[in-house]
Amino acid sequence: MNTLEFTAVVWVGSLLAGFLGALTGLGGGVVIVPLLTLVFHVDLKYAIGAALVSVIATSSGAAAAYVKEGYSNVRVGMFLEIATTIGAISGAGLALYLKANVIAIIFGVVLIYSAYTSIRPQPHDSIKQQPDRLATWLQMDSTYPTANGLESYHVSGIPLGFLLMFVAGVLSGLLGIGSGAVKVLAMDKAMKLPFKVSTTTSNFMIGVTAAASAGIYLSRGYIDPGLAMPVMIGVLMGSLTGARVLANANVRILRIVFSTVIGALALEMIYSGITGKI
Amino acid sequence: MSDTTAAQHLKADQKMDAIMGILLRSGVILAASIVLIGGILFLVRHKTPVTDYHIFSGEPSDLRSIAGIFADVKAFRARGLIQLGLLVLIATPVARVVFSLLAFMYQKDWKYVVFTAIVLGLLLYSLLGSAGA
Numbered sequence: 001m002n003t004l005e006f007t008a009v010v011w012v013g014s015l016l017a018g019f020l021g022a023l024t025g026l027g028g029g030v031v032i033v034p035l036l037t038l039v040f041h042v043d044l045k046y047a048i049g050a051a052l053v054s055v056i057a058t059s060s061g062a063a064a065a066y067v068k069e070g071y072s073n074v075r076v077g078m079f080l081e082i083a084t085t086i087g088a089i090s091g092a093g094l095a096l097y098l099k100a101n102v103i104a105i106i107f108g109v110v111l112i113y114s115a116y117t118s119i120r121p122q123p124h125d126s127i128k129q130q131p132d133r134l135a136t137w138l139q140m141d142s143t144y145p146t147a148n149g150l151e152s153y154h155v156s157g158i159p160l161g162f163l164l165m166f167v168a169g170v171l172s173g174l175l176g177i178g179s180g181a182v183k184v185l186a187m188d189k190a191m192k193l194p195f196k197v198s199t200t201t202s203n204f205m206i207g208v209t210a211a212a213s214a215g216i217y218l219s220r221g222y223i224d225p226g227l228a229m230p231v232m233i234g235v236l237m238g239s240l241t242g243a244r245v246l247a248n249a250n251v252r253i254l255r256i257v258f259s260t261v262i263g264a265l266a267l268e269m270i271y272s273g274i275t276g277k278i
Numbered sequence: 279m280s281d282t283t284a285a286q287h288l289k290a291d292q293k294m295d296a297i298m299g300i301l302l303r304s305g306v307i308l309a310a311s312i313v314l315i316g317g318i319l320f321l322v323r324h325k326t327p328v329t330d331y332h333i334f335s336g337e338p339s340d341l342r343s344i345a346g347i348f349a350d351v352k353a354f355r356a357r358g359l360i361q362l363g364l365l366v367l368i369a370t371p372v373a374r375v376v377f378s379l380l381a382f383m384y385q386k387d388w389k390y391v392v393f394t395a396i397v398l399g400l401l402l403y404s405l406l407g408s409a410g411a
Contacts, residue, residue, distance in 0.1 A: 004321050006328040043334040053364050057310065060302045060370050068299035074291065078378060079393050085400040092404075138389070207302070207371035208397065214368045215405035219343065221336030225360035226329055229317040232364070236310060 003226070010040065011230035018058065018238025023246055024118045024258050025199070027206070028235035029055035030111060030177045034265040037104070037278060042227065044100045044278055048176030049222030052210050054235035055178045059206035061236065062243065066200035069145065073197055076140050076155060076187065077204045080165045084183075084209040087169020092213035095174050104273035107175050111266035114181035115259040122195055129192050132156035144197050153194055161191040173213035178206035294381040301377055305370030309363045316359030323356055343409050372401050 001009075013035050014028070021028035029051040036047035066072050095103065135141060135155040143150040164186035168179040183202035187193045193201070217223055272278040340346035341361050350358020375398050382390040 001328050003324045003328050007317075007321060040331070042331040045334045046331050053367060056367050056371065057306055060367075060374075061306045064299040064302040064306075067295045067302070070292065070295065072295075074295060074298075074378070075390065078390060078397065081375075081397045082393060082400075085397055085404075089400065089404050139387075208375060208401070211368050211371040212401055212404050215407075215409045218364075218368075219408035221338075221342050223341075223361070223364060224329070224331070224337055225316070225341065225357040225364070226320065226324075227331060228364060229313055229320065229360045232313055232367070233310060233317070236306070 007226070007230045010036075010227065011234040013039065014054070014231045014234025015238040015241075018054070018235035018240075019242040019245075020238075020258050020262070021058070021235070022239040022242025024115070024255055024262065025180070026114050026118055026259075026262065027055060027178045027180050028058050028239050030114060031262060031265075032231060032235060033107060033176065034111070034262075034269050036227075036231075038265065038268055038272065044104060045220075045222045046224050046227055048095075048103075049217050049224065050176075050228045050231040052176035052214055052217055053223060053228050054232045055176070055210045056207050056214065057232050057236045058239040059178055059203050059210070061240065063200075063204045063207060066203060071144055071196055071200035072204040073140065073142050073144075073155075073193065073201050074204070075138065075142070076191070076193065077201045079138060079140070080162060080186070081205055081208050083162045083165035084169035084172065084205055085212040087166040087171075088173035088209050088212035089169075089216070091170035091173025091175075092216040093173075094170065098174070101273040101276050101278050103174065104269050104278040106171075107177075108266040108268075108270035108273065110171055110175065110177070110179070110181075111269065112263055115263045115266065117181045117184070119256050119259045129154040129156055132158070134158050142197075144194055151194075153197070154192075156192050157190040161186045164190055169209055169212070172206075172209045173216075176210075176213075176217070178202075178210060180206060290381075290385050294378070297381075298374055298377060301374055302370060305366065305373060309367035309370065312363030312366060313360050314363075316356050316361075316363055320356035320360060344406075368405070372398070372405070375401060 014032055017031040017035050018028035021031045033047045033051045036042040037044055131154050140155040143152045168182035171179045180202045184198045187198035188195055340350050347358055347361045351362050379394040379398060382394055
């Protein structure tokens with residue numbers, strides 16, 4: 001295979017990964033790593049480097065839209081980015097001390113959890129929270145657009161949310177992913193933000209979290225231009241297409257099918273990690 | 279906080295959100311364009327067998343640091359151009375944080391000025407501390 005053919009094949013694969021990532025809500029980065037390592041036999045370090053770059057592209061692209069529509073809670077995001085950036089720098093440091101097969105196993109487990117959360121029915125936001133002292137001091141309470149106009153909400157559970165965000169940051173720095181699933185867990189479950197606010201604020205934070213470890217990856221030589229180029233362009237185009245399809249179709253069944261496929265890829269990664277093939 | 283200041287606060291936040299959206303989108307478009315130009319140049323020039331990504335050997339030192347990448351771009355090297363596009367991409371969320379810092383300063387929201395400054399400090403520490411040399 002020459003360079004042009006390899007680039008074309010990786011580009012098509014990344015297009016597909018970005019498309020699936022957007023439809024399932026998992027993000028393209030988390031799909032591209034198993035694709036590159038299991039199908040193209042790319043070393044995990046190069047795969048993680050390329051994935052991290054594509055994560056910044058898709059999350060910044062999507063965040064631009066959500067922020068303008070008024071879904072994302074910028075204050076919550078900004079405050080919690082302290083936890084995710086510290087986590088991401090720690091995670092990128094931790095990656096130096098862990099063997100590739102251990103990282104592959106952790107990746108598989110996180111991927112299975114993410115796939116599970118994407119097919120779980122979305123929770124309803126009916127519970128009215130009481131104002132929380134810390135959240136009031138941090139001016140986090142806000143509004144978001146719903147079918148019945150702007151609705152206000154209160155934020156709570158900040159310490160637990162902060163801790164979970166640190167974990168999300170570590171996983172992001174270690175695995176080169178956005179760890180949107182853990183970020184949503186922190187905001188939706190621990191801090192009781194409305195689901196739509198949680199997912200869009202998570203997206204808003206992913207770019208900054210990924211940027212915190214990207215410099216470390218670049219300096220270690222994990223980011224190869226020849227590989228990152230088709231991956232970044234492919235994932236970005238795929239996720240933009242996926243987002244468009246998502247807006248116009250009921251994708252519940254597609255979601256279940258794709259999440260099952262991604263779950264199978266995750267098991268394959270865990271198996272490869274255990275047998276030392278990665 | 280009185281109702282009028284709360285309303286002003288909300289309005290300022292919305293304005294900040296709108297500018298932030300434009301900033302993020304422009305950064306991604308600029309980065310993708312540079313990567314694409316570098317990529318085309320790379321593919322035209324490199325008709326050699328594909329690089330072996332199966333075994334990790336790390337990138338050459340010029341592609342690992344900001345100064346090295348700029349030197350490559352000056353020499354019009356394709357891989358350096360792609361890497362510059364990726365640097366612009368990494369800088370996009372950082373620029374968003376810088377903008378947030380200015381916006382919170384403008385709103386005299388000192389709590390959030392401090393939080394944003396911490397995030398910016400961590401980002402610059404990571405970026406310049408590792409890839410700056």
